[in-house]
Amino acid sequence: MFVLGLDVGGTSSRAVLLDASGRRVGYGRAAGGNPAAHGTEVAAANIGRALEPALRGIDPAQVAGAVIGMAGAGALERTVFDLMWASAGLRPAPRLTGDLGIAFAAGTAEPCGTVLIAGTGAIAARIEDGEPTVIADGLGWLLGDEGSGFWLGREAARVAARALSRGEADGCLVRLVAGALRDDESPPDAVHVTRGPRGPQGSGNGAQEAQGRSPGNGEVLRGGVPEIGAGAAGTLAGMRALAIKLVIGAQSRPPLELARLAPLVSQAAAEGDPAALEIVDTAARLLCRTVAEVRTAEESGPVVLSGSVLTSEGPVCSAVRERLGASTVLAGDGAGAAAWLAGREAFGWDPVTAARLHERIVSGG
Structure with missing residues (x-):
C-alpha cells in the first residue's frame, strides 16, 4: 500500500x-x-x-x-x-x-506552533492540531505581504529609482538594480560589469558575454558590482533617464515580477550596503510583527520558517531568527x-x- x-x-x-x-x-x-x-x-x-x-x-x-x-x-x-x-x-x-x-x-512533527511563510508573499499562522487557527497578513502585494520577496524587490527598486533620479549611483544596491535594468533594456553605456574568474559578474546572468557585447567605455567596479558607465548614463541626465526607465519597466510588468529583485537586496547587504541593510532590518521587523499577531509571548512551540526569503539562510532569515528569539526551524x-x-x-x-x-x-x- x-x-x-x-x-x-x-x-x-x-x-x-x-x-x-x-x-x-x-x-x-x-x-x-x-x-x-x-x-x-x-x-x-x-x-x-x-x-x-x-x-x-x-x-x-x-x-x-x-x-x-x-x-x-x-x-x-x-x-x-x-x-x-x-x-x-x-x-x-x-x-x-x-x-x-x-x-x-x-518543519516539525509537533502538532502545535507557528508558521511564517515569506516567498513572493508573506503570511503567518498559529497552528493547532495541524490546522491554522489564527492568520495574519497574506493580504496580497497591494495591501499586505510585508517583508515578502515582492516587498523586498519593490523597496530595492524604490531605493534605486530615487537615488538615480538624484544623480547618485554610489550604492551597491543601486548599481545592482541598475544592472538588472541593463539586462532587461540594454541601454547604451548604461551599466558595465567586471569580469571575475568565473566570467561576468554583477548582472547575474552573463548577458553581455552571451550577446557578444563588450564593456564599451565604462569603467568596471571592484567586487563584481555593476557601475554606471562613464558615457551618457554617467551624467545626471543619463542617470535620471535610467530612473525613468526603471519606473516604466516596473509599472509596465505584472507587479509581482518585482520579487525577482529580492536576491539583489541580500547580495548588497552582504557587501555592507547601508540601504540594503536597512531594507533587511525593516523586512525582519515587519515579518516578526506578523508573527506577533498570531503568537503570544507565553507560547513555546516551534516557529517554522518557510518560503524562499526565509529558507535560503540569507540576511533576512538570519535577522528574523535573531529577532524572534524563539525555537525556529526551516521548513x-x-x-x-x-x-x-x-x-x-x-x-x-x-x-x-x-x-x-x-x-x-x-x-x-
Missing part, C-alpha cells in the same frame, strides 16, 4: 509517493497547479502531469490515501479535478488543505510533508514512529 502527498503552488506542482515504511518510492514535478492563478483546467492538468512519474510502475489502486497542500484551493472546481484524479486510477478522494498546515508540517520538502500527513492517516503510524519518520521524509530521504 502507498500514500501520496502533493505540494501545489503557483510555479510548481510536486508529488511524493511513500510506502507503509515511509520510504519514498515515487516523485513527480510539473508546472504550477494553483487554480486561482491558472484556472482549474490548467491546474488539474499540471497536477496530473506531476502524478504520472510519481505513480510510474505501481498500481494506482494500491494508493490508500492522499493529502494535497494547495494554495488557492478555494478556487478549485471539484468536477474537473475529480475527473483528472479518477483518470489517474486513484480511488480514495484526497484531503485538500491549504499551504499553511503543509508548510508547518514540513523542508512540502510534498514530503503532505505525504507524511497522508501516511499518518492511512497507515496509523503511532506518534513515536511518525516523529522518527518525519525528518527523513521531509528532507527528501
Whole structure:
C-alpha cells in the first residue's frame, strides 16, 4: 500500500509517493497547479502531469490515501479535478488543505506552533492540531505581504529609482538594480560589469558575454558590482533617464515580477550596503510583527520558517531568527510533508514512529 502527498503552488506542482515504511518510492514535478492563478483546467492538468512519474510502475489502486497542500484551493472546481484524479486510477478522494498546515508540517512533527511563510508573499499562522487557527497578513502585494520577496524587490527598486533620479549611483544596491535594468533594456553605456574568474559578474546572468557585447567605455567596479558607465548614463541626465526607465519597466510588468529583485537586496547587504541593510532590518521587523499577531509571548512551540526569503539562510532569515528569539526551524520538502500527513492517516503510524519518520521524509530521504 502507498500514500501520496502533493505540494501545489503557483510555479510548481510536486508529488511524493511513500510506502507503509515511509520510504519514498515515487516523485513527480510539473508546472504550477494553483487554480486561482491558472484556472482549474490548467491546474488539474499540471497536477496530473506531476502524478504520472510519481505513480510510474505501481498500481494506482494500491494508493490508500492522499493529502494535497494547495494554495488557492478555494478556487478549485471539484468536477474537473475529480475527473483528472479518477483518470489517474486513484480511488480514495484526497484531503485538500491549504499551504499553511503543509508548510508547518514540513518543519516539525509537533502538532502545535507557528508558521511564517515569506516567498513572493508573506503570511503567518498559529497552528493547532495541524490546522491554522489564527492568520495574519497574506493580504496580497497591494495591501499586505510585508517583508515578502515582492516587498523586498519593490523597496530595492524604490531605493534605486530615487537615488538615480538624484544623480547618485554610489550604492551597491543601486548599481545592482541598475544592472538588472541593463539586462532587461540594454541601454547604451548604461551599466558595465567586471569580469571575475568565473566570467561576468554583477548582472547575474552573463548577458553581455552571451550577446557578444563588450564593456564599451565604462569603467568596471571592484567586487563584481555593476557601475554606471562613464558615457551618457554617467551624467545626471543619463542617470535620471535610467530612473525613468526603471519606473516604466516596473509599472509596465505584472507587479509581482518585482520579487525577482529580492536576491539583489541580500547580495548588497552582504557587501555592507547601508540601504540594503536597512531594507533587511525593516523586512525582519515587519515579518516578526506578523508573527506577533498570531503568537503570544507565553507560547513555546516551534516557529517554522518557510518560503524562499526565509529558507535560503540569507540576511533576512538570519535577522528574523535573531529577532524572534524563539525555537525556529526551516521548513523542508512540502510534498514530503503532505505525504507524511497522508501516511499518518492511512497507515496509523503511532506518534513515536511518525516523529522518527518525519525528518527523513521531509528532507527528501
